[in-house]
Amino acid sequence: MKRTESIDYFRSLLKTNDVLLAPMAGVTDAAFRHVCAKNGAHVMFTEMVSAKGMVYGNKNTGKLLYLGPGENNTAVQIFGEDETFLSRAVGEYLNDSAFAFIDINMGCPVKKVTSNGEGSALLRDTEKLYRVAKSVVDASDKPVSAKIRLGIDGRINACENVQALEEAGVGMVTVHGRTAEMFYSGHADYSQISLAVKTAKKIPVIANGDVGDYSGYLKIMADTEAAGAMIGRAAMGNPFVFSEIATLKNGEAYIPPTNDEKLTTALEHFEFLLKYKGEHTACSEFRRHFCYYTKGMPGGAALRSQISSYERAEQFTDLIKSLTDRFKNEESVCPAEP
Numbered sequence: 001m002k003r004t005e006s007i008d009y010f011r012s013l014l015k016t017n018d019v020l021l022a023p024m025a026g027v028t029d030a031a032f033r034h035v036c037a038k039n040g041a042h043v044m045f046t047e048m049v050s051a052k053g054m055v056y057g058n059k060n061t062g063k064l065l066y067l068g069p070g071e072n073n074t075a076v077q078i079f080g081e082d083e084t085f086l087s088r089a090v091g092e093y094l095n096d097s098a099f100a101f102i103d104i105n106m107g108c109p110v111k112k113v114t115s116n117g118e119g120s121a122l123l124r125d126t127e128k129l130y131r132v133a134k135s136v137v138d139a140s141d142k143p144v145s146a147k148i149r150l151g152i153d154g155r156i157n158a159c160e161n162v163q164a165l166e167e168a169g170v171g172m173v174t175v176h177g178r179t180a181e182m183f184y185s186g187h188a189d190y191s192q193i194s195l196a197v198k199t200a201k202k203i204p205v206i207a208n209g210d211v212g213d214y215s216g217y218l219k220i221m222a223d224t225e226a227a228g229a230m231i232g233r234a235a236m237g238n239p240f241v242f243s244e245i246a247t248l249k250n251g252e253a254y255i256p257p258t259n260d261e262k263l264t265t266a267l268e269h270f271e272f273l274l275k276y277k278g279e280h281t282a283c284s285e286f287r288r289h290f291c292y293y294t295k296g297m298p299g300g301a302a303l304r305s306q307i308s309s310y311e312r313a314e315q316f317t318d319l320i321k322s323l324t325d326r327f328k329n330e331e332s333v334c335p336a337e338p
């Protein structure tokens, strides 16, 4: 795809959707994206998928590449460091897929990934990062974006890397305001993201890190002047964060979901998971989501310990349904405080 077309694509996408759901391994599968989309997320990313895994036909890769109905603006995030595998994955698997665009993972700090020279290890060597990005751009019929961190090995070089990515033909870059060593500790540094935003000549830069609600969105946008904000952890158990931001941005009053509404969403999430991953995997993966959905609910801690041994779908559905009814009754008798 031509460079100008790719930039135009991202600029026009961001005009109406400047809050993006982050890629999160083990979290942002089709079921999670389904509940986020229902609650106002329009631009979303898959979990990271290995380019090598794709080319070798790894059996887990198929599930990672599943796109739910109505997902029009979802990107597939790939990772790898070998240009041949990356371009083969794009040419042989992704060009014909329904993904809207392709995102390159250049920020994963996990040792299993960086020890192969993938993820945030690419931040070490800007020339290598350029070649990797170019191999994806050249092979792709779709727009290509990339996601980076501020730097690695105690060196901050996000500006240099954003420039290289732009030169390689990447049409949008997301900057997570932490270095690789920080993993998720400390705070995202918005002043460094802001420098990266200013470095980009034409491409939009998305700011990422620690946005949890509307005021967080306003802060990251004001501090960085980025073209959009990406939200990760705050959406776990709280896909409503997207409608919160959209509603308040429109100047309308936002009414947070009640506990029974949260649980109705949790059930929908679980049922989606069940359909596409089967009972065993759905139960094991949903335990984590259930903990997030019930955070702050009365009796939440006991519930979380109760479900730790759940292995059958009906245990989850029965529990969620009975809790939903209980909260519905309680909330109709005694409405939640504003």
Ligand SMILES: Cc1cc2nc3c(=O)[nH]c(=O)nc-3n(C[C@H](O)[C@H](O)[C@H](O)COP(=O)(O)O)c2cc1C
Binding pocket: 022, 023, 024, 025, 026, 027, 046, 047, 048, 077, 105, 106, 107, 108, 147, 176, 208, 209, 210, 211, 230, 231, 232, 233, 234
């Ligand atoms: C469980 C988990 C999995 C993640 N997986 C990915 C991933 O696959 N690809 C990626 O680029 N970033 C990944 N990230 C990083 C997030 O996309 C995001 O950059 C980070 O969480 C900071 O944003 P936040 O403060 O809004 O959560 C992951 C983060 C978490 C917590």
